[in-house]
Amino acid sequence: MDFDTGSSDFWVFSTLLPSSESAGHTLYNASASKHSSLESGETWSINYGDGSGASGVIYSDRVVLAGVTATSQAVEAATSVSSAFTSDTQNDGLVGLAFDGLNTASPSKVPTFFQTVQKSLFEPVFASALRHNAAGTYDFGWIDPSKYTGKITYTPVSNSSGYWEITANGYAVGSGATVSESLTSIVDTGTTLIYMPDDLLNAYYSQVNGSSDSSDAGGWIFPCDATLPDISFEIGSKEFTVPGSYINYSPYTDDTCYGGMQSSDGFPFNVLGDVFIKSQYIVWAPTVPQMGFAAP
Numbered sequence: 001m002d003f004d005t006g007s008s009d010f011w012v013f014s015t016l017l018p019s020s021e022s023a024g025h026t027l028y029n030a031s032a033s034k035h036s037s038l039e040s041g042e043t044w045s046i047n048y049g050d051g052s053g054a055s056g057v058i059y060s061d062r063v064v065l066a067g068v069t070a071t072s073q074a075v076e077a078a079t080s081v082s083s084a085f086t087s088d089t090q091n092d093g094l095v096g097l098a099f100d101g102l103n104t105a106s107p108s109k110v111p112t113f114f115q116t117v118q119k120s121l122f123e124p125v126f127a128s129a130l131r132h133n134a135a136g137t138y139d140f141g142w143i144d145p146s147k148y149t150g151k152i153t154y155t156p157v158s159n160s161s162g163y164w165e166i167t168a169n170g171y172a173v174g175s176g177a178t179v180s181e182s183l184t185s186i187v188d189t190g191t192t193l194i195y196m197p198d199d200l201l202n203a204y205y206s207q208v209n210g211s212s213d214s215s216d217a218g219g220w221i222f223p224c225d226a227t228l229p230d231i232s233f234e235i236g237s238k239e240f241t242v243p244g245s246y247i248n249y250s251p252y253t254d255d256t257c258y259g260g261m262q263s264s265d266g267f268p269f270n271v272l273g274d275v276f277i278k279s280q281y282i283v284w285a286p287t288v289p290q291m292g293f294a295a296p
């Protein structure tokens with residue numbers, strides 16, 4: 001399952017899909033499930049930032065995820081998925097972890113898995129400990145002191161948009177001075193890269209010899225052997241640093257690489273995606289709402 005703090009639908013590949021769309025996936029079969037019942041009249045249809053999407057009907061069923069049991073969870077069963085989902089055979093559905101506003105169920109919205117279980121948890125929080133080039137973890141219901149160092153710094157979340165939206169107060173490139181700039185950003189585990197304004201990108205990539213904003217590549221590229229400075233974001237009163245090596249996202253040509261931080265120009269907000277999220281231990285507390293950040 002793909003855990004996505006940028007959406008609020010809990011959906012799964014199902015036996016209701018045509019086999020051309022479900023080949024290679026593990027399928028939810030409501031009719032073979034002891035506790036399932038159709039939520040008649042309820043449908044859902046979602047589109048993601050990259051244009052992919054899925055739609056279907058809704059059952060309630062007993063769901064166990066990460067050892068946490070939802071005795072009656074709205075399970076959005078796909079009857080149609082876009083080709084990108086069919087091709088991503090590592091993924092049999094999405095666990096939306098954002099707020100109500102983004103749920104696509106109609107005519108009535110349905111709760112996310114976390115909304116269903118949060119009252120039963122030791123603490124109504126979940127925490128992400130994603131890692132660079134290594135498996136990460138999500139914890140539900142508790143904060144694991146073995147996964148972070150120092151103090152957790154909390155910052156308020158604005159959830160009126162349905163997203164985990166925070167405002168960073170500035171940034172620093174490498175060991176440079178902090179530039180004060182209000183950066184309204186969503187923190188989205190389902191988005192891979194960091195997306196920030198052009199002035200920040202120019203300040204950053206100007207420190208990378210041979211970098212350029214390439215229309216062919218669709219963003220900033222640089223020589224793969226370039227030394228990349230760290231980028232720090234000021235959240236609350238503290239700096240949270242992404243190691244420069246995380247900004248070397250992927251090879252573009254034999255010797256040029258594509259940046260893990262690209263332009264948010266034209267977006268309704270900036271995005272702190274996985275390139276940022278995996279540099280921190282993050283506590284997600286929807287009942288406040290607030291988020292906590294600590295170095296891993």
Ligand SMILES: O[C@H]1CN[C@@H](c2nc(-c3ccc(C(F)(F)F)cc3)no2)C1
Binds near residue numbers: 083084
């Ligand atoms: O919409 C925003 C909400 N969070 C971001 C997000 N995007 C996806 C996604 C997952 C899998 C695929 C596919 F398998 F390749 F199709 C595509 C998109 N999951 O979260 C963007």
